[in-house]
Amino acid sequence: MAPRALDYESLNENVKKVQYAVRGELYLRASELQKEGKKIIFTNVGNPHALGQKPLTFPRQVVALCQAPFLLDDPNVGLLFPADAIAKAKHYLALTTGGLGAYSDSRGMPGVRKEVADFIERRDGYPSDPELIFLTDGASKGVMQILNTIIRGESDGVLVPVPQYPLYSAAISLFGGSLVPYYLEETENWGLDVNNLRQSVAQARYKGITVKAMVIINPGNPTGQCLSESNLREILRFCYQENLALLGDEVYQQNIYQDERPFISARKVMMGMGPPISKEVQLVSFHTVSKGYWGECGQRGGYFEMTNIPPKTVDEIYKVASVSLSPNVPAQIFMGLMVNPLKPGDISYEQFIRESKGVLESLRRRARMMTDGFNSCKNVICNFTEGAMYSFPQIKLPPKAIEAAKRAGKVPDVFYCLKLLEATGISTVPGSGFGQKDGVFHLRTTILPAEEEMPEIMDSFKKFNNEFMEQYDDRSGYSRM
Amino acid sequence: MAPRALDYESLNENVKKVQYAVRGELYLRASELQKEGKKIIFTNVGNPHALGQKPLTFPRQVVALCQAPFLLDDPNVGLLFPADAIAKAKHYLALTTGGLGAYSDSRGMPGVRKEVADFIERRDGYPSDPELIFLTDGASKGVMQILNTIIRGESDGVLVPVPQYPLYSAAISLFGGSLVPYYLEETENWGLDVNNLRQSVAQARYKGITVKAMVIINPGNPTGQCLSESNLREILRFCYQENLALLGDEVYQQNIYQDERPFISARKVMMGMGPPISKEVQLVSFHTVSKGYWGECGQRGGYFEMTNIPPKTVDEIYKVASVSLSPNVPAQIFMGLMVNPLKPGDISYEQFIRESKGVLESLRRRARMMTDGFNSCKNVICNFTEGAMYSFPQIKLPPKAIEAAKRAGKVPDVFYCLKLLEATGISTVPGSGFGQKDGVFHLRTTILPAEEEMPEIMDSFKKFNNEFMEQYDDRSGYSRM
Ligand SMILES: Cc1ncc(COP(=O)(O)O)c(C=O)c1O
């Protein structure tokens, strides 16, 4: 019989080509083990609430009131909600066109897009146009929409850092384009060398690829580095020279764990460089409510801001956004609250600051604990997590371990991570899921497990790693596993 | 200078080809007029809350509590929330992996998918497997994902009814496939004739197109018809014979305004037909929280259920869903509440029934008022809205009006709808946005304006239409516009 439309043989080849390790083999095995009753520490995804981080109280109060607007008429509402939450809920409900149950404009509510523009202006010191800001169901959807707009086919290339967050490689495969890798330098604290970029572009062009855009992730995932202003300037100059659009994934802009390199947006640097760069380079910047001290991943709220994108293109992006009608409205309100936070003097201000500082300071301590923990392990070296939510240690696998992996039909770091999972319940993602240089192996873990559990987790990692390294030690004559 | 990556000339051609009239020229003009202070009645999108429909109280209470779980520990919670809402909130929070702020599994929460499966089993009388149910950010996203999985390129065709909801034409363009139209018969109450289908498929094959799937919208948008069981049987037999997957858009299954043809799902009919059809035809069915008496469009909650789809394909669909991490979690809870509603005896049951009945009965009356109103107008004929949320009258435009439209550079029905908008503030969608036979013109309006405003709206339509028809009357010697 002929294969049916939804039999594997008949599917869109681009769909089949997509790789997505964050929820790949390791995650599936971890889910199975969890079903069997084993305690799993899910550090495969930056999902803070799943590991016990509490949501900020104030925004949740506001959105709860927006979901239940009839409470606003209840004489008892003040017993459960502070006055500033009530006022904010009224503010946001007035921005909707029928509450949370009505589709908004496909770009998101004009009122919230205005608040985002004001935030960007305060942050960067340059005005921002709400008409060039689109709200999305998480940053992922925005990234996918922009890549879909750019990529015409196989011969269109997008520069993506390696290692990278696999959203990029996956979306490029799905839309049938070509990923053009540029390597981050592990020995330079995962810094970016513009000479590498030049080489990558030259190689791609040699293969007939039109390189159309460059992705930066700042702070980096999985690598955790923060780009310096001078590095960003070089990148922008490079994009200008090579006629590349720049996609700036800045979802971790609140997650900074050192003071030397505070977050600076690609847009601010670009505007500061003046013409022609500030007028010519096409930039799309992405943000989200999923990260920072919010960690509201499940709400699916994000935005992208476009700079130097012509109106006809904006219209096209608007049209395609309209096909799925509207980003979810509750998350638009989270976005409004995030970019327009409480001010000193507001009733809930103190609590808000206490909660948000608490999250960030603890993340900072955990970043330190993890890096130090990994660096104390045999055959493991790890750059400090300057920002974002991940630690990305290099695991120097002995030849015997690599052979054992081959025998088991596994990529070596997958082999290592699976053993780690079985032994400790720690669910990580192998470095191969993000890309890495040949013969070099990593794993990615989030820094999100609860602070008080961190010492135990690092101890259990260390114990596993030591045993693993001993077992596959070249000097020992045997292999137990 | 060479065009930049995001200049119009450089964009993905498939993006440019997308047409999406629901938020097209008419909507943009209506938005402008609204900004200028004119009162606009937005009947371009099925967006009930935007036109004043109130959300059901109980689900909103539950989701508000899930957003603010700290309220569950507040001794005053009982003053604002009934006990059954509190219990349900606890139930759904226990199904999450960290509350509403944590990404769920990319298919949606297992607990809610189980509730969906139970609902389908109760509705259809055949068991349903939660592993084959994926929750989505609205039905739109599910439809797009499935079409993206099916379509490999231009020579893959999908049968789509004409007139159709333009999500289908838009998504097929975006993914680079070919739309294969089959016409619904206006004079047969928008019924579907399998002989037309056969012809459409034959014509497409003649052009070298592999027809892979067929879309049905039941109840119909924009056409409002309900498919009979025997019609569904014919369709399934046809899909089996022609080796087509069937995509069943059943988002309006609660919106039924007559008693002769209650909703019956494609899946129920298929299972009832027994093998080989029940075992062979690949079916994907779509549902949403946006429609019915819920109308929770802004929450973006939906699901699709797959039947006879092999596990390897399900894995591929899961993988691609994972790239955007997770559907929004609050809407997953709305979906759970929708498929698992209150039962007699629950504290909030009476109110829930009163509210939901109120919405449905009023919609039924409004469907009647609109059909009758249109049919009382000169040169307008309109089938009764058996289901869904739309009225789709045919407007018999006199030759002079068609000439005037040509002179104005407009498609005739766009011309008519723009004039209607300017004269009355009623924002409709021209029939050309949905597809129609050559030389025949329609407009689509929702039946959603508030019941008490309906007589005035229909009067103002009638007045406009009469003047329009008089002005362009072939027998009158002049044209004033
Ligand atoms: C670098 C990066 N970009 C984008 C995202 C997507 O976030 P969301 O879709 O939740 O906004 C993530 C999530 O982990 C990420 O790490």
Ligand SMILES: Cc1ncc(COP(=O)(O)O)c(C=O)c1O
């Ligand atoms: C026929 C049909 N399918 C799907 C949808 C999409 O609904 P949603 O994405 O809000 O679930 C609509 C919305 O109007 C529709 O009319």
